[in-house]
Amino acid sequence: MIEDLSAQKIKVMTYCNPCLAPMDEKKNVGRHLFEEAKKLDILVKDKNGGPYMVPNTAFDVGMLDFTHPKAAAWFKQILQAMVDDGVRGWMADFGEGLPVDACLxxxxxxxxxxxxxxxIWARVNREFVEEWERSRPDESLVFFMRAGFRDSPKWASLFWEGDQMVSWQANDGIKSAVVGLLSSGISGYAFNHSDIGGYCAVSLPFFKYQRSEELLLRWMELNAFTTVFRTHEGNKPSCNSQFYSNQKTLSHFSRFAKIYKAWKFYRLQLVKEASEKGLPVCRHLFLHYPKDEHAHELRYEQFLVGSEILVAPVLDKGKEVVKVYFPQGESHVWKHVWTGKLHHKQGVETWVEAPLGYPAIFVKDGSKIGEMFLENLRDYNVL
Structure with a gap:
């Protein structure tokens, strides 16, 4: 499959984490990684000196002890096997669950x-990437993580926000994805994103969360303006609406993939700026409008991409209008991307129509970035 996709210039990403499950009851096992690590004595131990078995969803796992001098080299062999098969990226999952009574x-x-x-988990992945890329200067690898602490942005190339519910809610749904995006951005995590559509579905008799088509489509519109535009089937694919569910979802995904591509030129600038100055790609308004008290009160309602694009996503079920706040502080005019309407007044809120496929997106009038973005949208036949 990887070879077939490679022939079409499509690169494949896969998955790994530092947790190893016993495979005693599994058939057709190629390598028994848990037993290998146990024999090398590179698993985190419990107080009795045995592998600390950590509950992980429906099964228990052992965690690699990266303070052991042999652990990193052993795990890099696993990564090497992946890239030897043609993989060019991976989700480096978990890392946040080390028990606080473990023995290292x-x-x-x-x-x-x-x-x-x-x-350390991020550093091991980064070291492998840099070692591999030194021998292949024309190729590159990428990995993204959800776990992190103070120095994680130093090592990880990209982050994602973990497993939101497939819901509209503010505490753990699409709204929380925006809160996480903006708060992480001002905490040093310049490159972040969420799963399009969320991840956690629940199917119990009296308690259900299932991804609706509308939620999926609105999340596509949101993530077209984050660093990465990436779908996920979720933990229960069969009860979730997917980008491939029907022609409507597929067309919507195609449309917003083109919109995401239309500001690639600006994204490259913002990534460079982030690496040099630490400014995030997606920004809370107060970073550019520090004296605007109303901008400080915004949570998830809107955000900036760099300084030139203003995004007010639809984050509520059944809504086709959003309230947009045009901040005070600079003498510029915001242009509505889809209609070209100019908004001159500063420090005011305005209701803006945002039907499916046409979220409330604005660029600074006269901005070279904005004009190039609009030109690209026209070239891709989405404007």
Whole structure:
């Protein structure tokens, strides 16, 4: 499959994490990684000196002890096997679950190590990437993580926000994805994104969360303006609406993939700026309008992409209008992308129509970035 996709210039990403499950009851096992790690004595231990078996969804796992000098080299062999098969990226999942009563090879306090572990996990992945790329200057790899601590942005190339519910809610749904995006951005995590459509579905007799088509489509519109535009089937694919469910979902995905591509030129600038100055790609308004008190009160209602694009996504079920706030502080005019309407007044809220496929997106009038974005939208036949 990887070879077939490679022939079409499509690169494949896959998945890994630092947790190893016993495979005693599995058939056709190629390598028994848990037993290999156990024999090398590179698993985190419990107080009795055996592998600490950590509950993980429906099964228990052992965690690699990256304070052991042999652990990183052993795991890099696993990554090497993946890229030898043609994989060019992966989700480096987990890393946040080190038990606070674990025993580590280093002998360090497990509570302190709990926060340090995701940093080491990121560093191991980054070291492998850099070692591999040095021998192949014309190729590159990417990995993205959800766990992190203070130094994680130093090592990880990309982050995602973990597993939101497939819902509209503010505490753990599409709205929380925007809150996480903006708060992480001002905490040093410049490159972040969420699963399009969310991840966690629940199918119990009296308690259901299932991804609706409308939620999926609106999440596509939101993530077309984040660093990465990436879908996920979720934990229960059969009860979730998917981008491939029907012609409507597929067409919507295609449309917003083109919109995402239309500001690629600006994204490259913002990524470079982030690497040099630490400014996030997606920004809370107060970063550019620090004296505007109303801008400080915004949570998830809208955000900036760089300084030149203003996004007010639809984050509520059944809504086709949004309230947009045009901030105070600079003498510029915001242009509505779809209609070209100019909004001159500052410090005011305005209701803007936002039917499916046409979210409330604005660019600064006269901005070279904005004009190039609009020109690209026209070239891709989405404007």
């Amino acid at each position: 090879y280093s002998g360090e306090d497990p509570i302190t190590a709990h926060n340090r572990y995701p940093e």
